[in-house]
Amino acid sequence: MYADLPILTFPPCSLMRFLITTMRRRLYRYSTMRLSHVSFRYRRRDPLVIEDADAELAPGDVIELTGVNGAGKSTLLRLLAGLARPTAGTITGRPSVVGFAPDRFPTAQPFTVTHYLRHMSRVRGGTRWEPWAERLDMGHLLGLPLGELSKGSAHKVGLVQALMAEPGLLVLDEPFAGLDADTREALPAIATEVAARGGIVIAGDHQGGLRSLPGVRHWTLISGHLKEHTPDTHAAHDHAATAGGPPAVAVRRSLEDVAGGPSECRHATVAVTLPAVDVQRFLTRMRGEGYRAREIEETS
Amino acid sequence: MIPLAGFRMAAYVRSHRVYQALLLALALLAILYGSRAPKGEEASVLTDGAVLIVPVLAWAARSLLDTEPDRQREMSAIQAGGRGREVAAGLVAAFTACAGLAAIALGWALLLGVSATPPPGVLLAVIALYVLTALAGTVLGALTSRAIVRSPAASIMAMLLGFLATLLVSTSPLYWLTVPLIPWMRAASAGDLLGRFPGLAALSLLWCLIGLAGYVLRRLRTS
Numbered sequence: 001m002y003a004d005l006p007i008l009t010f011p012p013c014s015l016m017r018f019l020i021t022t023m024r025r026r027l028y029r030y031s032t033m034r035l036s037h038v039s040f041r042y043r044r045r046d047p048l049v050i051e052d053a054d055a056e057l058a059p060g061d062v063i064e065l066t067g068v069n070g071a072g073k074s075t076l077l078r079l080l081a082g083l084a085r086p087t088a089g090t091i092t093g094r095p096s097v098v099g100f101a102p103d104r105f106p107t108a109q110p111f112t113v114t115h116y117l118r119h120m121s122r123v124r125g126g127t128r129w130e131p132w133a134e135r136l137d138m139g140h141l142l143g144l145p146l147g148e149l150s151k152g153s154a155h156k157v158g159l160v161q162a163l164m165a166e167p168g169l170l171v172l173d174e175p176f177a178g179l180d181a182d183t184r185e186a187l188p189a190i191a192t193e194v195a196a197r198g199g200i201v202i203a204g205d206h207q208g209g210l211r212s213l214p215g216v217r218h219w220t221l222i223s224g225h226l227k228e229h230t231p232d233t234h235a236a237h238d239h240a241a242t243a244g245g246p247p248a249v250a251v252r253r254s255l256e257d258v259a260g261g262p263s264e265c266r267h268a269t270v271a272v273t274l275p276a277v278d279v280q281r282f283l284t285r286m287r288g289e290g291y292r293a294r295e296i297e298e299t300s
Numbered sequence: 301m302i303p304l305a306g307f308r309m310a311a312y313v314r315s316h317r318v319y320q321a322l323l324l325a326l327a328l329l330a331i332l333y334g335s336r337a338p339k340g341e342e343a344s345v346l347t348d349g350a351v352l353i354v355p356v357l358a359w360a361a362r363s364l365l366d367t368e369p370d371r372q373r374e375m376s377a378i379q380a381g382g383r384g385r386e387v388a389a390g391l392v393a394a395f396t397a398c399a400g401l402a403a404i405a406l407g408w409a410l411l412l413g414v415s416a417t418p419p420p421g422v423l424l425a426v427i428a429l430y431v432l433t434a435l436a437g438t439v440l441g442a443l444t445s446r447a448i449v450r451s452p453a454a455s456i457m458a459m460l461l462g463f464l465a466t467l468l469v470s471t472s473p474l475y476w477l478t479v480p481l482i483p484w485m486r487a488a489s490a491g492d493l494l495g496r497f498p499g500l501a502a503l504s505l506l507w508c509l510i511g512l513a514g515y516v517l518r519r520l521r522t523s
Contacts, residue, residue: 082382083374100378106369110314119310122303123379161375 031093033057033080033169033200038089040072040079049075053089053226055219057169059198062191064210067221073204074103074173076221080202081171095168095200103173103204105158107146113157114142120161129164135190136160136183152178163190170194170201176209188213189273304380304389309396312364318397321360325401328356333413342418346426347488349409350433351481353402355463357437358444360401361394362459365445373447387519391512394441398434406430425497429484432504436479439511448518479507
């Protein structure tokens, strides 16, 4: 039994501290990943798809990668995942366990969802995939052949195989494409969880599904050049995205935040999932620290 | 690596692609061993069968490696912990399939193709030859699989022409430049299979290993 979600209202700076404290708790498992002067071209005389990219990905980072079609987002994701080698430059510090969910899951395989995920679990050393399938509401899909899945359902299978082994680096290519509303809501929370245990999450995403997560880094590929938006620029993006973005995410800024005002006075609302027995103690503790906290609902 | 090899074997069987090579092998064996060879020709008949089954084994290896969609191959590499393990798993699966077909071919030949059981020494040499045949088929199939040759038409042509080129080169004095298929047949026909076995086996193994190294390097380089 889990209680879904006491509501807490924090000033944004406190919100960030709360999340960062939570997220950094187990960061010792992973090291920083670095891209140094990374360039990539597919063939010898082809133009560079990625040119002189420098970046650091620290444990706990959630990164949203955007760019126009053909900008090289998928190529950069493949480089990060270790599926392609840089033509020049180096990528170091890649976590040993990588999860990769492609933009199009290959359904032309002679397995049912269950058979496929069982095989992938064995390849991963026997990790459990069932909780992820349950979380992404895939119960009705498990007996279906992969070839009969819709795009969104197939995408869920790709997500489960990427998530099942607790990846230190989670690479998601267009993770929100074709997903139903519930899974779209669940995905930012999942990304936050991966980051909270010290993983790095990077998503090539046109739809801005992760934009409302606090602390998300925003990378853009423009003509093969990788640029990172500054926090201020990102905040502006963030607010715009919140206004027209997905209907709900695991961590949302409240209306007070969107409305603006001095940063010390603005508030943000976060959702926390915890065992039902801990709810009252948690709420009491938060109230004791001066935050407005209330329970929304209890789920089984 | 082994679970991934199992995954690829399972895909090969469940996709029914296995039946293509199996039916082809059974048809070939039915023709080859339509009547039993006279007594005393056991080594020759068994060796001929081993050589002629090579393109079928190459077909099986290529077909198995091509069963997995390219995108799944990438995901498998990540799941298994690296491109090297994915490549190795594919080769293990392909060799297993080839070894199974080679075992069927040898079993059929021993049961229905010869009039007497060959002497133990010859039998051991023939078993080793079938293992080398499975390896040669794996290598030829791997080198013409989609990961190396993108076009299906070019791939099948490369596989057949590769086998024919091997046959042609091995008939010449330059037979040492390839897997010596014809010298195997000649040695068995001349009753000198055991005498020439070490040299021919070493040469066959060497070229198979060179082919395997080429495949692995190409796969790792293009990743």
